[in-house]
Amino acid sequence: MLDLSDSYVEKNRSADRKMNSLRGKTVINLFFENSTRTRTSFELAGKRLGADVINMTVSSSSVAKGETLIDTAMTLNAMHVDVLVVRHADSGAAQLLSEKVNSAVINAGDGAHEHPTQALLDALTIRRRKGHLGGLTVAICGDVLHSRVARSNIHLLNVMGANVRLVAPRTLLPAQAERLGVEVFHNMRQGLKDCDIVMMLRVQNERMTGNFIPSIREYFHFFGLDYEKLSVAKPDALIMHPGPMNRGVEIDSDLADDVERSVIREQVEMGVAVRMACLDLLTRSPGENA
Amino acid sequence: MSVHAPGRVAYVNARLLDPASGLDAKGALLTEGEAIAAVGPGLFADGVPADAEVVDCRGACLSPGLIDMRVQLREPGEDHKETLLSAGQAAVAGGVTAMVCLPNTNPVIDDVATVEFVARRARKNGLAKVYPYAAATKRLEGKELAEMGMLAEAGALAFTDGVKCIRNAQVLRRALSYAATFGLLIVQHAEEPSMAENGVMNEGEMATRLGLSGISPAAEAIILERDMRLVEITGGRYHAAHVATAEGVEILRRAKARGLPVTADTAPPYFALNELAVGDYRTFAKLSPPLRSEDDRRAVAQGLRDGVIDVIASDHAPQDQDSKRLPFAQAAFGGVGLETLLPVSLELYHNGLLPLLEVIRRLTVNPARLLGLAAGELKAGAAADLTLFDPDRAWKINPDRFRSKSKNSPFDGLPVQGRVLRTVIDGRTVFHADA
Numbered sequence: 001m002l003d004l005s006d007s008y009v010e011k012n013r014s015a016d017r018k019m020n021s022l023r024g025k026t027v028i029n030l031f032f033e034n035s036t037r038t039r040t041s042f043e044l045a046g047k048r049l050g051a052d053v054i055n056m057t058v059s060s061s062s063v064a065k066g067e068t069l070i071d072t073a074m075t076l077n078a079m080h081v082d083v084l085v086v087r088h089a090d091s092g093a094a095q096l097l098s099e100k101v102n103s104a105v106i107n108a109g110d111g112a113h114e115h116p117t118q119a120l121l122d123a124l125t126i127r128r129r130k131g132h133l134g135g136l137t138v139a140i141c142g143d144v145l146h147s148r149v150a151r152s153n154i155h156l157l158n159v160m161g162a163n164v165r166l167v168a169p170r171t172l173l174p175a176q177a178e179r180l181g182v183e184v185f186h187n188m189r190q191g192l193k194d195c196d197i198v199m200m201l202r203v204q205n206e207r208m209t210g211n212f213i214p215s216i217r218e219y220f221h222f223f224g225l226d227y228e229k230l231s232v233a234k235p236d237a238l239i240m241h242p243g244p245m246n247r248g249v250e251i252d253s254d255l256a257d258d259v260e261r262s263v264i265r266e267q268v269e270m271g272v273a274v275r276m277a278c279l280d281l282l283t284r285s286p287g288e289n290a
Numbered sequence: 291m292s293v294h295a296p297g298r299v300a301y302v303n304a305r306l307l308d309p310a311s312g313l314d315a316k317g318a319l320l321t322e323g324e325a326i327a328a329v330g331p332g333l334f335a336d337g338v339p340a341d342a343e344v345v346d347c348r349g350a351c352l353s354p355g356l357i358d359m360r361v362q363l364r365e366p367g368e369d370h371k372e373t374l375l376s377a378g379q380a381a382v383a384g385g386v387t388a389m390v391c392l393p394n395t396n397p398v399i400d401d402v403a404t405v406e407f408v409a410r411r412a413r414k415n416g417l418a419k420v421y422p423y424a425a426a427t428k429r430l431e432g433k434e435l436a437e438m439g440m441l442a443e444a445g446a447l448a449f450t451d452g453v454k455c456i457r458n459a460q461v462l463r464r465a466l467s468y469a470a471t472f473g474l475l476i477v478q479h480a481e482e483p484s485m486a487e488n489g490v491m492n493e494g495e496m497a498t499r500l501g502l503s504g505i506s507p508a509a510e511a512i513i514l515e516r517d518m519r520l521v522e523i524t525g526g527r528y529h530a531a532h533v534a535t536a537e538g539v540e541i542l543r544r545a546k547a548r549g550l551p552v553t554a555d556t557a558p559p560y561f562a563l564n565e566l567a568v569g570d571y572r573t574f575a576k577l578s579p580p581l582r583s584e585d586d587r588r589a590v591a592q593g594l595r596d597g598v599i600d601v602i603a604s605d606h607a608p609q610d611q612d613s614k615r616l617p618f619a620q621a622a623f624g625g626v627g628l629e630t631l632l633p634v635s636l637e638l639y640h641n642g643l644l645p646l647l648e649v650i651r652r653l654t655v656n657p658a659r660l661l662g663l664a665a666g667e668l669k670a671g672a673a674a675d676l677t678l679f680d681p682d683r684a685w686k687i688n689p690d691r692f693r694s695k696s697k698n699s700p701f702d703g704l705p706v707q708g709r710v711l712r713t714v715i716d717g718r719t720v721f722h723a724d725a
């Protein structure tokens with residue numbers, strides 16, 4: 001999968017990047033939650049491969065009309081779609097849909113559960129920079145409690161043999177997080193010590209007004225990534241962020257733009273390649289191998 | 291009071307009391323500048339250094355300076371009731387060398403600037419050291435977490451909503467979790483607010499006869515039971531302030547037996563008085579939590595003896611005349627306590643409930659350790675914060691002679707034993723009984 005994604009990276013960088021392997025296939029981006037970069041990334045991936053891509057953004061008003069998630073699924077099923085890309089605010093929504101439709105379903109993020117293509121693009125980014133994933137120490141920092149990105153990355157990185165750490169205040173860690181096969185830290189200097197990858201998570205502003213965190217300035221002071229806190233990581237440690245970033249909240253603005261350390265923009269590029277590989281693999285007929 | 295740096299002072303003929311090392315023996319102590327230079331039974335066997343000023347203790351007890359972990363200062367905001375200066379004078383007269391103040395001032399101590407203001411103002415007075423608690427929730431509203439990490443860096447010792455109970459379970463859970471991130475302590479006023487809303491004294495026969503509305507002792511038990519569960523799921527450090535009921539003591543006893551990170555204090559009124567002190571509507575006996583029954587009083591004393599209750603704190607709550615000269619129901623809660631902390635605590639010793647050294651432990655090293663203060667011990671190198679007292683001298687508490695601006699003592703007129711003779715802070719004598 002990562003190898004296939006790699007080949008798409010090269011293809012995307014070449015002038016001749018339009019392909020037609022998915023000609024005649026229909027991909028629907030079914031987004032129940034606002035997203036710019038993930039939706040655009042899937043749309044671009046589908047179009048590069050020659051598929052017909054339709055974006056459906058289901059606003060809350062449509063939900064108010066009374067159509068349930070399953071009704072929507074049945075409607076789309078009747079239209080003979082090949083791939084449904086689903087983003088939903090509720091955990092388990094993608095799974096529910098996949099049980100009801102005949103097409104392939106790609107989870108583009110469900111609640112605080114999973115965001116698998118984000119983990120794949122992160123893995124691709126790391127592998128291209130470091131050559132491998134096994135044995136690396138990866139610190140995932142910030143709002144783990146509400147993060148699907150963190151959960152998918154924990155699963156993927158553990159499977160690939162990386163050492164995963166979580167660094168967060170206790171109020172932003174889910175219960176029994178250590179049972180996910182990670183080491184838990186509550187202090188950035190301890191958590192980042194000698195790590196190869198620092199993966200920052202976005203903290204929603206509404207979490208910063210006293211419910212989970214007292215204030216933005218307190219959060220940045222103790223858990224925001226800056227050069228000083230990064231100095232305990234390995235000298236060649238890379239900084240990642242799934243975006244969109246809150247500059248000055250979870251990450252120092254200069255550091256986010258530091259081309260020596262930050263691979264945040266590269267992650268976006270890898271996103272398109274990974275999603276092309278996903279669409280490619282899921283639309284092959286049975287028996288056809290990568 | 292001298293402001294220049296003190297030289298060497300030799301305290302001779304003392305009964306040294308140092309709970310941390312278990313020392314209770316005749317001996318001497320030498321201070322040099324602001325620190326203790328040497329201490330022990332055999333000190334000065336070869337004579338007192340010629341350059342040292344000599345203080346003859348005449349057999350009186352020399353202990354680490356008392357640390358009072360629950361004091362309400364009224365500055366800033368209510369300077370007519372107490373100021374940092376008057377509280378500092380009251381403290382040293384009571385043998386208290388360090389006090390920890392609640393954040394319920396106006397403005398509330400919930401930001402770094404106010405923490406620094408209190409610390410700076412208190413330093414200027416050169417009296418008892420003042421360490422602030424900061425609010426656990428912003429504006430003490432019990433809703434949003436205060437900036438505990440930064441407040442701790444600025445000098446806040448622990449976090450509490452003061453005289454208000456953190457009533458929302460989810461808020462307290464997050465406060466405990468968040469505090470545990472930094473290893474910080476949460477101090478709770480354990481009283482279910484909805485049950486205390488209109489109450490003015492202990493619920494029971496006495497309240498019924500007086501026609502006053504009561505606060506059930508269950509108000510304390512309900513919060514403590516709930517909070518022990520929150521401590522269990524968060525692992526946060528929790529301190530129950532002014533425990534006053536038998537059931538409360540039992541809940542804490544069980545929690546400690548299970549190894550939960552829980553500590554507790556009580557105040558002299560809760561082991562020395564009971565609800566009968568309310569008597570003829572004496573508003574000076576209107577405290578929060580209220581004075582409880584005789585059974586509760588005994589249980590609190592027993593809790594102190596067993597170590598379920600770790601600390602004795604004064605719970606100093608100054609109120610002016612206008613706040614107390616009112617019908618009982620309308621009067622303010624609280625009593626002053628800085629100047630009566632030691633003699634009333636010594637009742638535990640005179641009644642044979644605790645050895646003298648154990649009483650002093652609950653007033654010195656125990657609060658120091660649970661608050662993370664490097665204080666409360668007689669050892670070379672430590673700050674020379676000392677209390678010299680005669681444990682037996684009898685006197686009668688007379689609030690008119692208090693240094694505190696407010697005179698609202700529930701112990702008004704009580705005959706007691708134990709008098710502070712001298713209080714030393716950073717090597718300087720800041721109070722002298724004969725002065």
